[in-house]
Amino acid sequence: MAFLAGPRLLDWASSPPHLQFNKFVLTGYRPASSGSGCLRSLFYLHNELGNIYTHGLALLGFLVLVPMTMPWGQLGKDGWLGGTHCVACLAPPAGSVLYHLFMCHQGGSPVYARLLALDMCGVCLVNTLxxxxxxxxxxxxxxxxxxxxxxxxxxxxxxxxxxxxxxxxxxxxxxxxxxxxxxxxxxxxxxxxxxxxxxxxxxxxx
The missing domain is CATH 1.10.150 (DNA polymerase; domain 1)
Incomplete structure (x- = not known):
């Protein structure tokens, strides 16, 4: 998956304080990056790459399979049930992809807090919708x-x-x-x- 040469990765002690929430992950942390730098991290190895791609593949699968397999014709006036089900399936992986991809953003802790809230919103939506x-x-x-x-x-x-x-x-x-x-x-x-x-x-x- 390492299509591009990435920046020098950091160990746990050198990573930003707001990313030091798992002391068992010792290395592989991305340095603080711009938005484009975060996107570029899709193409080199680091400790969040697995999270990004597993949630991303799930998101793509849901985007294709859920609307395609929904029995829209049988729902009739209750078609909103299909819509809420689709959103409930898509929200968690979408929030997780954004969270894991941009958590190293150079905006630091404030940006990270917003991303974490977005990830939690996905969980809230699947529990609600x-x-x-x-x-x-x-x-x-x-x-x-x-x-x-x-x-x-x-x-x-x-x-x-x-x-x-x-x-x-x-x-x-x-x-x-x-x-x-x-x-x-x-x-x-x-x-x-x-x-x-x-x-x-x-x-x-x-």
Missing amino acids: GALPIIHCTLACRPWLRPAALVGYTVLSGVAGWRALTAPSTSARLRAFSWQAAARLLLHAGVVPDLLWAAHHACPVD
Whole structure:
């Protein structure tokens, strides 16, 4: 993959302080670079190259396969479900590619903080938009409850996302998403009896 001769890479001690979050990665750090320098790092070996390409290949795969395999014709008036599913699939790898590619930007810690927030936004979107089609389908036997459940979960996800973006630590970010996990668990626990009943009966027409 080393198509171009890259700059001299740094060891952990010589890397910028905001990039010294993993003491077990001893070397291979890119020096502070301009935007074009960050793009150029796509073509020489360094310790983020694997992260960039694995997320990038996933992004390209989703861009091709998700819209192509979505049963758009069967969704009808619920076509928005397909759109939210596509965005939910694309957001995490897109945010991760930008984060890993530009994390060595010469703008330093402020730019890095924005990139980390962008990466977290991808996680927030997959937890939010990715759940909306599930909630919509879960409430097939209670269509009257769908609007309240979808709006409520979206608002709750906004709060969880804000808490994750402003969290002071990794553990605090994980705790922020526990709100969403609890909401989905309670929702699914409440409708499982409906789903079991629906397996032997016809749900009301939406």
